[in-house]
Amino acid sequence: MTVRQRPLRRSRPTATVAPQRRRRERRSGPRARTAAEGKPAARVLLVDDHAMIRLGLSTLLAGEPDLVVCGEASNGEDALPLVAELEPDLVILDLSLPGMTGRELLQRLRANHPDVLVLVLSLHDEALEAHEVLRAGARGYVMKHEAAAELLTAVRRVLAGGVHLSSRMSNRLLERAAQGGVEAPISPVTLLSGRERDVFEKIGRGIGTKEIASQLHISIKTVETYRAQIKKKLGIRHGTELTQRAVHWVQRL
Numbered sequence: 001m002t003v004r005q006r007p008l009r010r011s012r013p014t015a016t017v018a019p020q021r022r023r024r025e026r027r028s029g030p031r032a033r034t035a036a037e038g039k040p041a042a043r044v045l046l047v048d049d050h051a052m053i054r055l056g057l058s059t060l061l062a063g064e065p066d067l068v069v070c071g072e073a074s075n076g077e078d079a080l081p082l083v084a085e086l087e088p089d090l091v092i093l094d095l096s097l098p099g100m101t102g103r104e105l106l107q108r109l110r111a112n113h114p115d116v117l118v119l120v121l122s123l124h125d126e127a128l129e130a131h132e133v134l135r136a137g138a139r140g141y142v143m144k145h146e147a148a149a150e151l152l153t154a155v156r157r158v159l160a161g162g163v164h165l166s167s168r169m170s171n172r173l174l175e176r177a178a179q180g181g182v183e184a185p186i187s188p189v190t191l192l193s194g195r196e197r198d199v200f201e202k203i204g205r206g207i208g209t210k211e212i213a214s215q216l217h218i219s220i221k222t223v224e225t226y227r228a229q230i231k232k233k234l235g236i237r238h239g240t241e242l243t244q245r246a247v248h249w250v251q252r253l
Helices: 017-028 049-062 076-085 101-110 126-136 148-159 167-178 194-204 211-217 220-234 239-251
Strands: 040-048 066-071 092-095 117-122 140-145
Touching: 017 140, 040 049, 040 140, 049 101, 066 076, 076 092, 076 101, 092 101, 092 148, 101 117, 101 126, 101 167, 101 194, 126 140, 126 239, 140 148, 140 167, 148 220, 167 211, 194 239, 211 220, 220 239
Parallel strands: 040 066, 040 092, 092 117, 117 140
Antiparallel strands: none
C-alpha cells in the first residue's frame, strides 16, 4: 500500500508592519488607555530634532496614567501631517528645528489646527521668547533645564485650559504690565523679531543665505533684508561681525 505524504507546510515569513499601519495602530492604541478616573488619556505629540530629548520625554510621560505619547517628529515638515493624522490634544514643541522653524510650525498649527494646544519646550531663554510665542498661539513655555516636575505641571495646566510660564517670567510680565508695558531689554537680541531671530540663529549655525532662504521658505533678497535689519538693531558694522555674534549667541543656547 502506498502511503501519501502530506507536503511540509512552509513557515510563514515574519511580518513587518508598514509605517502607515504602525501609525494607525498608535492612533487607536492610546485611546484605550485611561486615567484613574476613567477619562481618556491626553494624547501628546513630541516635536524635537534630538532623539535623546524625545526618548526622555516619552519615558517621563509613559509613567503618567493620564498622558500618552501618540507620536513624534524630528522636524516641522513631518509634524504637520502627523498632527492631522494623529489628532493630538497637545504638541510639545522645540523652537530650534531644522528646516521649518518651531515658530513657523506654531503659526501653521494655529492656522490649520486651532484646537491643538502647544507647549514650547526650548533651550532659548524664556525672557527672550515666551511673550512672543504666547502671542503666536502657544499656551505655555518651559526651558529644557527645568525639572521634570515643572514640565508635568506645565503639561497638565495647558491641557486644563490654562497658560504656563515660570514664576519668574510671570512676575516679569506682571511688572511690565504695571509699568504700562515698558521693559528694558535684558539682551540686545530681544530687539529682534521672531523671524529675525530665526535668521540670526541659522547664521550662527553656519548656514548660508541661500540655504536659509530655502529652509524658511523666503527669498534670498528677504534674507538679506533680515540680515541688514539685524545688523542695524544690534549695532553690527559688517558681515563678519554678524557671523561672530550669531555664533556666540548660538553657543550659549
